[in-house]
Amino acid sequence: MAAIWVYAEHKDGKIKKVAFEILSEAKALAGKSGGPLCAVLIGSGVEGMAAALGSYGAQKVYCVEAADLGAYTTGGYTKALCDLVQQEKPAIVLFGASINGKDLSARVAGRLGVGLATDCTGIGLDDKGRLQVRRPMYAGKVYADVVFSDAAPQMASVRPNVLTLAAPDESRKPEVVKVAAAVKSDDTMVALKEVVKTGGEKVDLTEANIIVSGGRGMKGPEGFQILEELAGVLGGVVGASRAAVDAGWRPQSDQVGQSGKVVTPNLYVACGISGSIQHLAGMGTSKMIVAVNKDPEAPIFKKADYGVVDDLFKIVPAFTQEVKKLQ
Ligand SMILES: Cc1cc2nc3c(=O)[nH]c(=O)nc-3n(C[C@H](O)[C@H](O)[C@H](O)COP(=O)(O)OP(=O)(O)OC[C@H]3O[C@@H](n4cnc5c(N)ncnc54)[C@H](O)[C@@H]3O)c2cc1C
Known part of the structure:
Protein backbone atom coordinates (compact mmCIF):
# COMPACT_ATOMS: atom_id res chain seq x y z
CA MET A 1 0.00 0.00 0.00
CA MET A 189 16.52 31.48 -6.47
CA VAL A 190 16.89 33.56 -3.30
CA ALA A 191 19.62 33.58 -0.67
CA LEU A 192 18.72 34.06 2.99
CA LYS A 193 21.26 36.53 4.36
CA GLU A 194 19.98 37.26 7.85
CA VAL A 195 17.02 36.49 10.09
CA VAL A 196 15.94 39.48 12.18
CA LYS A 197 13.70 38.47 15.07
CA THR A 198 11.04 41.05 15.87
CA GLY A 199 9.33 39.32 18.76
CA GLY A 200 12.40 38.43 20.84
CA GLU A 201 12.03 34.95 22.29
CA LYS A 202 8.23 35.19 22.28
CA VAL A 203 6.43 31.97 21.29
CA ASP A 204 4.78 32.35 17.90
CA LEU A 205 1.05 33.01 18.29
CA THR A 206 0.14 30.09 16.03
CA GLU A 207 1.88 27.71 18.44
CA ALA A 208 0.84 29.29 21.75
CA ASN A 209 -1.32 27.38 24.23
CA ILE A 210 -2.58 30.55 25.92
CA ILE A 211 -3.21 33.91 24.22
CA VAL A 212 -4.37 37.10 25.90
CA SER A 213 -5.52 39.49 23.16
CA GLY A 214 -6.48 43.13 23.23
CA GLY A 215 -8.44 45.34 20.87
CA ARG A 216 -9.46 48.96 20.50
CA GLY A 217 -10.86 48.79 24.03
CA MET A 218 -7.27 48.83 25.36
CA LYS A 219 -7.30 52.59 24.55
CA GLY A 220 -3.61 52.78 23.59
CA PRO A 221 -0.28 50.90 23.54
CA GLU A 222 0.23 51.43 27.30
CA GLY A 223 -3.07 49.63 27.96
CA PHE A 224 -1.46 46.39 26.77
CA GLN A 225 0.83 46.36 29.82
CA ILE A 226 -1.95 44.75 31.90
CA LEU A 227 -2.35 42.08 29.19
CA GLU A 228 1.42 41.42 29.23
CA GLU A 229 1.17 40.92 33.00
CA LEU A 230 -1.79 38.53 32.72
CA ALA A 231 -0.12 36.61 29.88
CA GLY A 232 3.04 36.45 32.00
CA VAL A 233 1.34 34.81 34.99
CA LEU A 234 -0.64 32.45 32.77
CA GLY A 235 2.43 31.46 30.72
CA GLY A 236 0.87 32.82 27.54
CA VAL A 237 1.55 35.44 24.88
CA VAL A 238 -0.20 38.65 23.85
CA GLY A 239 -2.19 39.00 20.63
CA ALA A 240 -4.23 41.84 19.16
CA SER A 241 -7.14 42.74 16.94
CA ARG A 242 -6.53 44.51 13.67
CA ALA A 243 -7.89 47.74 15.14
CA ALA A 244 -5.07 47.70 17.72
CA VAL A 245 -2.47 46.86 15.06
CA ASP A 246 -3.73 49.47 12.60
CA ALA A 247 -3.57 52.07 15.38
CA GLY A 248 0.14 51.22 15.77
CA TRP A 249 -0.31 49.91 19.32
CA ARG A 250 1.00 46.42 18.51
CA PRO A 251 3.22 44.93 15.77
CA GLN A 252 1.55 43.28 12.78
CA SER A 253 2.97 39.91 13.91
CA ASP A 254 0.53 40.07 16.87
CA GLN A 255 -2.59 40.36 14.70
CA VAL A 256 -5.15 37.58 15.00
CA GLY A 257 -7.81 37.18 12.33
CA GLN A 258 -8.64 36.78 8.71
CA SER A 259 -5.80 39.02 7.54
CA GLY A 260 -3.59 38.12 10.52
CA LYS A 261 -2.77 34.80 12.14
CA VAL A 262 -5.10 31.85 12.62
CA VAL A 263 -4.65 30.55 16.16
CA THR A 264 -6.05 27.58 18.09
CA PRO A 265 -4.83 27.92 21.69
CA ASN A 266 -6.29 26.00 24.62
CA LEU A 267 -7.30 29.38 26.12
CA TYR A 268 -8.00 32.66 24.29
CA VAL A 269 -8.78 35.69 26.44
CA ALA A 270 -10.28 38.54 24.36
CA CYS A 271 -10.16 41.92 26.11
CA GLY A 272 -11.82 44.98 24.62
CA ILE A 273 -12.44 43.12 21.34
CA SER A 274 -15.94 43.34 19.84
CA GLY A 275 -15.75 40.01 17.96
CA SER A 276 -16.01 40.99 14.29
CA ILE A 277 -16.35 38.15 11.80
CA GLN A 278 -12.80 38.83 10.62
CA HIS A 279 -11.42 38.48 14.16
CA LEU A 280 -13.46 35.33 14.83
CA ALA A 281 -12.03 33.81 11.63
CA GLY A 282 -8.64 33.79 13.34
CA MET A 283 -9.52 32.53 16.81
CA GLY A 284 -12.98 30.92 16.58
CA THR A 285 -11.56 27.38 16.87
CA SER A 286 -9.75 28.13 20.16
CA LYS A 287 -10.58 25.42 22.70
CA MET A 288 -11.79 27.86 25.37
CA ILE A 289 -12.68 31.51 24.83
CA VAL A 290 -13.04 34.06 27.63
CA ALA A 291 -14.23 37.57 26.74
CA VAL A 292 -14.05 40.77 28.79
CA ASN A 293 -16.14 43.58 27.33
CA LYS A 294 -18.22 46.34 28.85
CA ASP A 295 -20.87 45.99 26.13
CA PRO A 296 -23.20 43.03 26.87
CA GLU A 297 -24.29 43.05 23.20
CA ALA A 298 -20.74 42.61 21.84
CA PRO A 299 -20.74 39.71 19.31
CA ILE A 300 -17.71 38.12 20.99
CA PHE A 301 -20.05 36.88 23.74
CA LYS A 302 -21.86 34.65 21.21
CA LYS A 303 -18.61 32.77 20.69
CA ALA A 304 -17.22 32.93 24.24
CA ASP A 305 -17.39 30.05 26.72
CA TYR A 306 -17.10 32.55 29.60
CA GLY A 307 -17.87 36.25 29.47
CA VAL A 308 -17.33 39.15 31.86
CA VAL A 309 -19.40 42.29 31.20
CA ASP A 310 -17.36 45.00 32.89
CA ASP A 311 -14.51 47.46 32.49
CA LEU A 312 -11.42 45.48 31.49
CA PHE A 313 -9.12 47.92 33.32
CA LYS A 314 -10.80 46.77 36.53
CA ILE A 315 -11.18 43.06 35.70
CA VAL A 316 -7.83 42.17 34.10
CA PRO A 317 -5.52 43.39 36.94
CA ALA A 318 -7.82 41.78 39.55
CA PHE A 319 -7.76 38.50 37.61
CA THR A 320 -3.94 38.67 37.39
CA GLN A 321 -3.73 39.10 41.18
CA GLU A 322 -6.03 36.08 41.73
CA VAL A 323 -3.91 33.91 39.43
CA LYS A 324 -0.76 35.03 41.29
CA LYS A 325 -2.31 33.92 44.59
CA LEU A 326 -2.73 30.41 43.17
CA GLN A 327 0.95 30.15 42.20
C1 LIG B 1 -10.86 42.51 4.72
C2 LIG B 1 -10.80 42.73 6.20
C3 LIG B 1 -9.92 41.98 6.94
C4 LIG B 1 -9.86 42.14 8.34
N1 LIG B 1 -9.01 41.37 9.06
C5 LIG B 1 -9.03 41.46 10.41
C6 LIG B 1 -8.20 40.63 11.22
O1 LIG B 1 -7.41 39.84 10.71
N2 LIG B 1 -8.29 40.75 12.56
C7 LIG B 1 -9.15 41.62 13.18
O2 LIG B 1 -9.18 41.67 14.42
N3 LIG B 1 -9.92 42.43 12.43
C8 LIG B 1 -9.88 42.39 11.08
N4 LIG B 1 -10.63 43.25 10.35
C9 LIG B 1 -11.29 44.38 11.03
C10 LIG B 1 -12.60 44.02 11.71
O3 LIG B 1 -13.65 44.18 10.80
C11 LIG B 1 -12.84 44.94 12.91
O4 LIG B 1 -12.81 46.28 12.51
C12 LIG B 1 -11.84 44.76 14.06
O5 LIG B 1 -11.71 43.40 14.38
C13 LIG B 1 -12.32 45.54 15.28
O6 LIG B 1 -11.35 45.45 16.28
P1 LIG B 1 -11.77 45.59 17.82
O7 LIG B 1 -12.72 44.50 18.16
O8 LIG B 1 -10.51 45.69 18.58
O9 LIG B 1 -12.44 47.03 17.86
P2 LIG B 1 -13.94 47.44 18.07
O10 LIG B 1 -14.85 46.72 17.13
O11 LIG B 1 -13.96 48.94 18.06
O12 LIG B 1 -14.30 46.91 19.53
C14 LIG B 1 -13.75 47.42 20.70
C15 LIG B 1 -14.50 46.77 21.84
O13 LIG B 1 -13.91 47.17 23.05
C16 LIG B 1 -14.95 47.30 24.03
N5 LIG B 1 -14.45 48.17 25.09
C17 LIG B 1 -14.08 49.47 24.99
N6 LIG B 1 -13.62 49.92 26.19
C18 LIG B 1 -13.68 48.88 27.04
C19 LIG B 1 -13.37 48.74 28.42
N7 LIG B 1 -12.83 49.71 29.14
N8 LIG B 1 -13.59 47.51 29.00
C20 LIG B 1 -14.12 46.47 28.30
N9 LIG B 1 -14.44 46.58 26.99
C21 LIG B 1 -14.22 47.75 26.36
C22 LIG B 1 -16.11 47.88 23.26
O14 LIG B 1 -17.35 47.59 23.93
C23 LIG B 1 -15.97 47.16 21.91
O15 LIG B 1 -16.77 45.97 21.88
C24 LIG B 1 -10.70 43.10 8.97
C25 LIG B 1 -11.59 43.86 8.19
C26 LIG B 1 -11.64 43.66 6.84
C27 LIG B 1 -12.61 44.47 6.02
Whole structure:
Protein backbone atom coordinates (compact mmCIF):
# COMPACT_ATOMS: atom_id res chain seq x y z
CA MET A 1 0.00 0.00 0.00
CA ALA A 2 1.16 3.53 -0.73
CA ALA A 3 2.55 5.54 2.13
CA ILE A 4 1.27 8.49 4.16
CA TRP A 5 3.88 11.21 4.51
CA VAL A 6 4.15 14.04 6.99
CA TYR A 7 6.45 16.95 6.16
CA ALA A 8 8.37 17.75 9.36
CA GLU A 9 9.10 21.47 9.51
CA HIS A 10 11.90 22.48 11.85
CA LYS A 11 13.49 25.64 13.16
CA ASP A 12 16.68 26.11 15.18
CA GLY A 13 17.16 22.33 15.32
CA LYS A 14 13.67 21.67 16.74
CA ILE A 15 10.72 20.09 14.95
CA LYS A 16 7.51 22.11 15.00
CA LYS A 17 4.85 20.62 17.27
CA VAL A 18 2.31 20.50 14.46
CA ALA A 19 4.34 17.74 12.74
CA PHE A 20 4.01 15.60 15.89
CA GLU A 21 0.28 16.37 16.06
CA ILE A 22 -0.23 15.24 12.47
CA LEU A 23 1.83 12.08 12.99
CA SER A 24 -0.21 11.31 16.14
CA GLU A 25 -3.45 11.23 14.13
CA ALA A 26 -2.03 9.95 10.84
CA LYS A 27 -0.97 6.79 12.68
CA ALA A 28 -4.61 5.67 12.75
CA LEU A 29 -4.99 6.52 9.05
CA ALA A 30 -1.91 4.45 8.16
CA GLY A 31 -3.32 1.59 10.27
CA LYS A 32 -6.56 1.70 8.25
CA SER A 33 -4.95 2.05 4.83
CA GLY A 34 -2.24 -0.52 5.49
CA GLY A 35 0.52 1.79 4.16
CA PRO A 36 3.55 2.93 6.15
CA LEU A 37 3.62 6.25 7.97
CA CYS A 38 6.68 8.28 6.98
CA ALA A 39 8.09 11.70 7.83
CA VAL A 40 10.25 13.94 5.65
CA LEU A 41 12.97 16.20 7.03
CA ILE A 42 14.62 18.62 4.62
CA GLY A 43 17.69 20.74 5.31
CA SER A 44 21.28 20.14 6.24
CA GLY A 45 22.30 18.20 9.35
CA VAL A 46 18.72 17.07 10.01
CA GLU A 47 19.32 13.41 10.85
CA GLY A 48 19.52 14.09 14.59
CA MET A 49 15.81 15.00 14.60
CA ALA A 50 14.63 11.70 13.06
CA ALA A 51 14.32 9.81 16.36
CA ALA A 52 11.76 12.29 17.72
CA LEU A 53 9.57 11.69 14.65
CA GLY A 54 9.81 7.95 15.25
CA SER A 55 8.60 8.37 18.81
CA TYR A 56 5.38 9.93 17.45
CA GLY A 57 4.75 7.08 15.04
CA ALA A 58 6.86 7.63 11.89
CA GLN A 59 8.05 4.22 10.76
CA LYS A 60 10.43 5.69 8.19
CA VAL A 61 12.08 9.12 8.13
CA TYR A 62 13.54 10.53 4.92
CA CYS A 63 16.39 12.94 5.66
CA VAL A 64 16.74 15.00 2.50
CA GLU A 65 19.98 16.94 2.60
CA ALA A 66 22.07 19.16 0.36
CA ALA A 67 24.63 21.87 1.02
CA ASP A 68 22.28 24.46 -0.51
CA LEU A 69 19.36 23.41 1.71
CA GLY A 70 20.31 25.23 4.90
CA ALA A 71 17.55 27.62 5.86
CA TYR A 72 14.11 27.33 4.27
CA THR A 73 13.70 28.64 0.75
CA THR A 74 10.59 27.99 -1.32
CA GLY A 75 12.50 27.01 -4.47
CA GLY A 76 15.04 24.69 -2.85
CA TYR A 77 12.62 22.85 -0.58
CA THR A 78 10.03 22.52 -3.38
CA LYS A 79 12.57 20.91 -5.68
CA ALA A 80 13.83 18.57 -2.94
CA LEU A 81 10.33 17.43 -1.92
CA CYS A 82 8.94 17.14 -5.47
CA ASP A 83 11.89 14.97 -6.56
CA LEU A 84 11.32 12.63 -3.62
CA VAL A 85 7.54 12.46 -4.15
CA GLN A 86 8.02 11.62 -7.83
CA GLN A 87 10.47 8.89 -6.94
CA GLU A 88 8.63 7.29 -3.99
CA LYS A 89 5.00 8.04 -4.99
CA PRO A 90 3.27 8.40 -1.57
CA ALA A 91 -0.53 8.30 -1.50
CA ILE A 92 -0.92 11.24 0.89
CA VAL A 93 1.34 14.15 1.90
CA LEU A 94 0.40 16.26 4.94
CA PHE A 95 1.89 19.59 6.05
CA GLY A 96 1.45 21.86 9.07
CA ALA A 97 -0.41 25.04 8.08
CA SER A 98 2.38 27.26 9.42
CA ILE A 99 3.69 30.14 7.32
CA ASN A 100 6.37 27.99 5.68
CA GLY A 101 4.11 24.92 5.55
CA LYS A 102 1.44 26.88 3.65
CA ASP A 103 4.07 28.29 1.32
CA LEU A 104 5.72 24.94 0.59
CA SER A 105 2.52 22.88 0.24
CA ALA A 106 1.03 25.32 -2.27
CA ARG A 107 4.19 25.37 -4.38
CA VAL A 108 4.59 21.58 -4.29
CA ALA A 109 0.92 21.05 -5.25
CA GLY A 110 1.35 23.49 -8.12
CA ARG A 111 4.56 21.82 -9.33
CA LEU A 112 3.00 18.33 -9.15
CA GLY A 113 -0.31 19.46 -10.64
CA VAL A 114 -2.43 18.04 -7.79
CA GLY A 115 -5.04 19.51 -5.45
CA LEU A 116 -4.38 20.84 -1.96
CA ALA A 117 -6.85 21.32 0.91
CA THR A 118 -5.52 24.09 3.12
CA ASP A 119 -5.78 24.92 6.81
CA CYS A 120 -7.68 21.75 7.74
CA THR A 121 -9.02 21.08 11.23
CA GLY A 122 -9.62 17.33 10.82
CA ILE A 123 -8.15 14.46 8.80
CA GLY A 124 -9.51 10.99 8.01
CA LEU A 125 -10.11 8.47 5.23
CA ASP A 126 -13.37 7.94 3.35
CA ASP A 127 -14.81 4.48 2.69
CA LYS A 128 -12.67 4.18 -0.47
CA GLY A 129 -9.50 4.89 1.52
CA ARG A 130 -9.08 8.39 0.09
CA LEU A 131 -7.99 11.30 2.25
CA GLN A 132 -11.00 13.16 3.67
CA VAL A 133 -10.41 16.44 5.48
CA ARG A 134 -12.50 19.05 7.26
CA ARG A 135 -11.74 22.72 6.66
CA PRO A 136 -13.39 25.99 7.70
CA MET A 137 -14.86 28.18 4.96
CA TYR A 138 -16.35 31.69 4.80
CA ALA A 139 -14.26 32.92 7.74
CA GLY A 140 -15.25 29.91 9.87
CA LYS A 141 -19.03 30.19 9.34
CA VAL A 142 -19.24 26.68 7.87
CA TYR A 143 -17.04 23.59 7.71
CA ALA A 144 -16.59 21.65 4.48
CA ASP A 145 -15.69 17.96 4.30
CA VAL A 146 -13.42 17.55 1.31
CA VAL A 147 -12.46 14.33 -0.49
CA PHE A 148 -9.85 14.01 -3.17
CA SER A 149 -9.95 12.72 -6.73
CA ASP A 150 -7.85 9.70 -7.59
CA ALA A 151 -4.86 11.90 -8.48
CA ALA A 152 -1.81 11.29 -6.30
CA PRO A 153 -0.55 12.42 -3.96
CA GLN A 154 -3.55 13.76 -2.04
CA MET A 155 -2.27 16.78 -0.14
CA ALA A 156 -3.49 18.88 2.78
CA SER A 157 -2.14 21.36 5.30
CA VAL A 158 -3.36 21.08 8.90
CA ARG A 159 -3.88 23.92 11.36
CA PRO A 160 -1.53 23.78 14.38
CA ASN A 161 -3.00 22.92 17.81
CA VAL A 162 -6.19 21.23 16.53
CA LEU A 163 -5.19 17.57 16.31
CA THR A 164 -4.60 15.62 19.51
CA LEU A 165 -0.94 15.11 20.37
CA ALA A 166 -0.21 11.53 21.47
CA ALA A 167 2.35 10.68 24.15
CA PRO A 168 5.72 9.95 22.51
CA ASP A 169 7.09 6.45 22.76
CA GLU A 170 10.88 6.67 22.76
CA SER A 171 11.27 2.92 22.29
CA ARG A 172 9.98 3.24 18.70
CA LYS A 173 12.95 3.60 16.34
CA PRO A 174 12.26 4.71 12.77
CA GLU A 175 14.11 3.50 9.70
CA VAL A 176 16.23 6.46 8.58
CA VAL A 177 16.68 6.91 4.82
CA LYS A 178 19.30 9.44 3.75
CA VAL A 179 18.57 11.22 0.49
CA ALA A 180 21.07 13.45 -1.29
CA ALA A 181 18.94 16.18 -2.83
CA ALA A 182 19.86 17.35 -6.32
CA VAL A 183 19.33 21.00 -5.34
CA LYS A 184 21.64 23.71 -6.61
CA SER A 185 21.80 27.37 -5.76
CA ASP A 186 19.89 28.08 -9.01
CA ASP A 187 16.88 26.17 -7.60
CA THR A 188 16.68 28.22 -4.44
CA MET A 189 16.52 31.48 -6.47
CA VAL A 190 16.89 33.56 -3.30
CA ALA A 191 19.62 33.58 -0.67
CA LEU A 192 18.72 34.06 2.99
CA LYS A 193 21.26 36.53 4.36
CA GLU A 194 19.98 37.26 7.85
CA VAL A 195 17.02 36.49 10.09
CA VAL A 196 15.94 39.48 12.18
CA LYS A 197 13.70 38.47 15.07
CA THR A 198 11.04 41.05 15.87
CA GLY A 199 9.33 39.32 18.76
CA GLY A 200 12.40 38.43 20.84
CA GLU A 201 12.03 34.95 22.29
CA LYS A 202 8.23 35.19 22.28
CA VAL A 203 6.43 31.97 21.29
CA ASP A 204 4.78 32.35 17.90
CA LEU A 205 1.05 33.01 18.29
CA THR A 206 0.14 30.09 16.03
CA GLU A 207 1.88 27.71 18.44
CA ALA A 208 0.84 29.29 21.75
CA ASN A 209 -1.32 27.38 24.23
CA ILE A 210 -2.58 30.55 25.92
CA ILE A 211 -3.21 33.91 24.22
CA VAL A 212 -4.37 37.10 25.90
CA SER A 213 -5.52 39.49 23.16
CA GLY A 214 -6.48 43.13 23.23
CA GLY A 215 -8.44 45.34 20.87
CA ARG A 216 -9.46 48.96 20.50
CA GLY A 217 -10.86 48.79 24.03
CA MET A 218 -7.27 48.83 25.36
CA LYS A 219 -7.30 52.59 24.55
CA GLY A 220 -3.61 52.78 23.59
CA PRO A 221 -0.28 50.90 23.54
CA GLU A 222 0.23 51.43 27.30
CA GLY A 223 -3.07 49.63 27.96
CA PHE A 224 -1.46 46.39 26.77
CA GLN A 225 0.83 46.36 29.82
CA ILE A 226 -1.95 44.75 31.90
CA LEU A 227 -2.35 42.08 29.19
CA GLU A 228 1.42 41.42 29.23
CA GLU A 229 1.17 40.92 33.00
CA LEU A 230 -1.79 38.53 32.72
CA ALA A 231 -0.12 36.61 29.88
CA GLY A 232 3.04 36.45 32.00
CA VAL A 233 1.34 34.81 34.99
CA LEU A 234 -0.64 32.45 32.77
CA GLY A 235 2.43 31.46 30.72
CA GLY A 236 0.87 32.82 27.54
CA VAL A 237 1.55 35.44 24.88
CA VAL A 238 -0.20 38.65 23.85
CA GLY A 239 -2.19 39.00 20.63
CA ALA A 240 -4.23 41.84 19.16
CA SER A 241 -7.14 42.74 16.94
CA ARG A 242 -6.53 44.51 13.67
CA ALA A 243 -7.89 47.74 15.14
CA ALA A 244 -5.07 47.70 17.72
CA VAL A 245 -2.47 46.86 15.06
CA ASP A 246 -3.73 49.47 12.60
CA ALA A 247 -3.57 52.07 15.38
CA GLY A 248 0.14 51.22 15.77
CA TRP A 249 -0.31 49.91 19.32
CA ARG A 250 1.00 46.42 18.51
CA PRO A 251 3.22 44.93 15.77
CA GLN A 252 1.55 43.28 12.78
CA SER A 253 2.97 39.91 13.91
CA ASP A 254 0.53 40.07 16.87
CA GLN A 255 -2.59 40.36 14.70
CA VAL A 256 -5.15 37.58 15.00
CA GLY A 257 -7.81 37.18 12.33
CA GLN A 258 -8.64 36.78 8.71
CA SER A 259 -5.80 39.02 7.54
CA GLY A 260 -3.59 38.12 10.52
CA LYS A 261 -2.77 34.80 12.14
CA VAL A 262 -5.10 31.85 12.62
CA VAL A 263 -4.65 30.55 16.16
CA THR A 264 -6.05 27.58 18.09
CA PRO A 265 -4.83 27.92 21.69
CA ASN A 266 -6.29 26.00 24.62
CA LEU A 267 -7.30 29.38 26.12
CA TYR A 268 -8.00 32.66 24.29
CA VAL A 269 -8.78 35.69 26.44
CA ALA A 270 -10.28 38.54 24.36
CA CYS A 271 -10.16 41.92 26.11
CA GLY A 272 -11.82 44.98 24.62
CA ILE A 273 -12.44 43.12 21.34
CA SER A 274 -15.94 43.34 19.84
CA GLY A 275 -15.75 40.01 17.96
CA SER A 276 -16.01 40.99 14.29
CA ILE A 277 -16.35 38.15 11.80
CA GLN A 278 -12.80 38.83 10.62
CA HIS A 279 -11.42 38.48 14.16
CA LEU A 280 -13.46 35.33 14.83
CA ALA A 281 -12.03 33.81 11.63
CA GLY A 282 -8.64 33.79 13.34
CA MET A 283 -9.52 32.53 16.81
CA GLY A 284 -12.98 30.92 16.58
CA THR A 285 -11.56 27.38 16.87
CA SER A 286 -9.75 28.13 20.16
CA LYS A 287 -10.58 25.42 22.70
CA MET A 288 -11.79 27.86 25.37
CA ILE A 289 -12.68 31.51 24.83
CA VAL A 290 -13.04 34.06 27.63
CA ALA A 291 -14.23 37.57 26.74
CA VAL A 292 -14.05 40.77 28.79
CA ASN A 293 -16.14 43.58 27.33
CA LYS A 294 -18.22 46.34 28.85
CA ASP A 295 -20.87 45.99 26.13
CA PRO A 296 -23.20 43.03 26.87
CA GLU A 297 -24.29 43.05 23.20
CA ALA A 298 -20.74 42.61 21.84
CA PRO A 299 -20.74 39.71 19.31
CA ILE A 300 -17.71 38.12 20.99
CA PHE A 301 -20.05 36.88 23.74
CA LYS A 302 -21.86 34.65 21.21
CA LYS A 303 -18.61 32.77 20.69
CA ALA A 304 -17.22 32.93 24.24
CA ASP A 305 -17.39 30.05 26.72
CA TYR A 306 -17.10 32.55 29.60
CA GLY A 307 -17.87 36.25 29.47
CA VAL A 308 -17.33 39.15 31.86
CA VAL A 309 -19.40 42.29 31.20
CA ASP A 310 -17.36 45.00 32.89
CA ASP A 311 -14.51 47.46 32.49
CA LEU A 312 -11.42 45.48 31.49
CA PHE A 313 -9.12 47.92 33.32
CA LYS A 314 -10.80 46.77 36.53
CA ILE A 315 -11.18 43.06 35.70
CA VAL A 316 -7.83 42.17 34.10
CA PRO A 317 -5.52 43.39 36.94
CA ALA A 318 -7.82 41.78 39.55
CA PHE A 319 -7.76 38.50 37.61
CA THR A 320 -3.94 38.67 37.39
CA GLN A 321 -3.73 39.10 41.18
CA GLU A 322 -6.03 36.08 41.73
CA VAL A 323 -3.91 33.91 39.43
CA LYS A 324 -0.76 35.03 41.29
CA LYS A 325 -2.31 33.92 44.59
CA LEU A 326 -2.73 30.41 43.17
CA GLN A 327 0.95 30.15 42.20
C1 LIG B 1 -10.86 42.51 4.72
C2 LIG B 1 -10.80 42.73 6.20
C3 LIG B 1 -9.92 41.98 6.94
C4 LIG B 1 -9.86 42.14 8.34
N1 LIG B 1 -9.01 41.37 9.06
C5 LIG B 1 -9.03 41.46 10.41
C6 LIG B 1 -8.20 40.63 11.22
O1 LIG B 1 -7.41 39.84 10.71
N2 LIG B 1 -8.29 40.75 12.56
C7 LIG B 1 -9.15 41.62 13.18
O2 LIG B 1 -9.18 41.67 14.42
N3 LIG B 1 -9.92 42.43 12.43
C8 LIG B 1 -9.88 42.39 11.08
N4 LIG B 1 -10.63 43.25 10.35
C9 LIG B 1 -11.29 44.38 11.03
C10 LIG B 1 -12.60 44.02 11.71
O3 LIG B 1 -13.65 44.18 10.80
C11 LIG B 1 -12.84 44.94 12.91
O4 LIG B 1 -12.81 46.28 12.51
C12 LIG B 1 -11.84 44.76 14.06
O5 LIG B 1 -11.71 43.40 14.38
C13 LIG B 1 -12.32 45.54 15.28
O6 LIG B 1 -11.35 45.45 16.28
P1 LIG B 1 -11.77 45.59 17.82
O7 LIG B 1 -12.72 44.50 18.16
O8 LIG B 1 -10.51 45.69 18.58
O9 LIG B 1 -12.44 47.03 17.86
P2 LIG B 1 -13.94 47.44 18.07
O10 LIG B 1 -14.85 46.72 17.13
O11 LIG B 1 -13.96 48.94 18.06
O12 LIG B 1 -14.30 46.91 19.53
C14 LIG B 1 -13.75 47.42 20.70
C15 LIG B 1 -14.50 46.77 21.84
O13 LIG B 1 -13.91 47.17 23.05
C16 LIG B 1 -14.95 47.30 24.03
N5 LIG B 1 -14.45 48.17 25.09
C17 LIG B 1 -14.08 49.47 24.99
N6 LIG B 1 -13.62 49.92 26.19
C18 LIG B 1 -13.68 48.88 27.04
C19 LIG B 1 -13.37 48.74 28.42
N7 LIG B 1 -12.83 49.71 29.14
N8 LIG B 1 -13.59 47.51 29.00
C20 LIG B 1 -14.12 46.47 28.30
N9 LIG B 1 -14.44 46.58 26.99
C21 LIG B 1 -14.22 47.75 26.36
C22 LIG B 1 -16.11 47.88 23.26
O14 LIG B 1 -17.35 47.59 23.93
C23 LIG B 1 -15.97 47.16 21.91
O15 LIG B 1 -16.77 45.97 21.88
C24 LIG B 1 -10.70 43.10 8.97
C25 LIG B 1 -11.59 43.86 8.19
C26 LIG B 1 -11.64 43.66 6.84
C27 LIG B 1 -12.61 44.47 6.02
